[in-house]
Amino acid sequence: MLLLLAGAHYLTAANATVLFWPAFALTRPLGAAGGDALTKPVGAGGLCWGTAWGAAALALVLVASVAFQTRRLRRRAPALLPAPVDRRTAGPSGPTAHLRPRRPPRHDSRTGQTGVAWIAVAVL
Incomplete structure (x- = not known):
């Protein structure tokens, strides 16, 4: 299933956020199983490292992964x-694009005023 999600990420235009959540849900049990494999006794199929050493090993993997990506x-x-x-x-959009009016203000040919000026006068 993870290979299908990875393939969809790299080979299609699928939304990355939509693909992230199933991958996140699928990898949580894998992380728990990996932690159990480090901490369980040897007779139960683990390495018997104990909680502290298992956490240290997983932290080392995390730090090494972050260092590699950096x-x-x-x-x-x-x-x-x-x-x-x-x-x-179709023009450039800035951080305040949502504050710009949708249409340019109307221009009154009689007075030479724009609609925005009339609104300002009406408010005063």
């Missing part, structure tokens, strides 16, 4: 992401 990213930085684009205008 070193890999520093050697070959990921490509820059494209600039965000506003779906309505």
